[in-house]
Amino acid sequence: MSKIPTRLARSRAILIVIDVQEIFRPLIHDMNLVISNCSRLMRYCDKLDIPMLVTEHYPAKLGTTVEELATLAGGQDPVEKISFSCAGDSGFLSRLQATRRDQVILCGIETHVCVYQTARDLLSDGYQVVAAADAVSSRQVSNRNLGLAYMRDLGVQTMTTEMVMFEMLKVAGTEEFKSVADILKENPR
Helix, strand or coil, X not given: CCCCCCCCCCCXXXXXXXXXXXXXXXXXXXXXXXXXXXXXXXXXXXXXCCCEEEEEECHHHHCCECHHHHXXXXXXXXXXXXXXXXXXXXXXXXXXXXXXXXXXXXXXXXXXXXXXXXXXXXXXXXCEEXXXXXXXXXXXXXXXXXXXXXXXXXCCEEECHHHHHHHHHCCCXXXXXXXXXXXXXXXXX
């Protein structure tokens, strides 16, 4: 029997939004749902003071983060990277380590490339890793599904956006719950 992972905690978690760039909008399966759920996670984290990092893969050639998410990044510059794994970039690693967080929630694209490789490397580095399954995708559904399955086989927790949010809240009726209730009630498109 495998060990049950530690429950996500607001004091230990960080959100990583991977490469949701404009050039990919017409190419990614269910991109509107990915953007909607990434947005929900970003706004939730902002309201509860959970740090986040946004990455852009090779922005000189592939452009910047979609406007809907760029405006939610809290004024911080995205981490520019050329490695597929975020953990392959020293700038990313130094920013992640500076947060002193050990529970990493991943969302973005592409599931079977950058999200998967980041998850694998962060697991190897001792992080607890969660993939928000309804906030990741790939150009092909089969690649998305296989990427999620392989991450799960490696020990990445696969949760939905709402599972992530409710797990960190633990109970209803608190001030924290009330501050994010509008986000919890949203029906992603």
